[in-house]
Amino acid sequence: MSRTSNFSAEYKLKVLNEMKKVSEKAVARRYGIHERTIRTWQIKYKYQGIEGLRPSHQNQHYSKVFKFDLVQRYQTSNDSLDVFAIKNGLRSKRQLTR
Incomplete structure (x- = not known):
């Protein structure tokens, strides 16, 4: 899309x-x-x-393993979810909240 x-x-x-x-x-x-x-x-x-x-014209797809790893790392992080997601190369926190 x-x-x-x-x-x-x-x-x-x-x-x-x-x-x-x-x-x-x-x-x-x-x-x-x-x-x-x-x-x-x-x-x-x-x-x-x-x-x-830069605008992204395609949705990015991340593996469940990658997202699960990020969620576990976030739980021990002191960053807000917004900052953590962007620091780790995601466009927004939306990929982690789902």
Whole structure:
């Protein structure tokens, strides 16, 4: 199944760079983007670089063994589920919550 993205990686980076000058709330209001979305972009950029901001046009598939291993590692982690998932190369926490 193909997916589309509303924003390019370059656009997301532009939004993140603007946050160096003004608050997250002001940037969110200016661009009409939810603050939670911007925070997710920040985490992806921090741990995955520009590749984390690039749109994915296909769903990723992970083996049950891989997901089970991540769930076990998360249980001993001090990271939030969002951060843990992104640190481990996932696009979001959704793959682990299911």
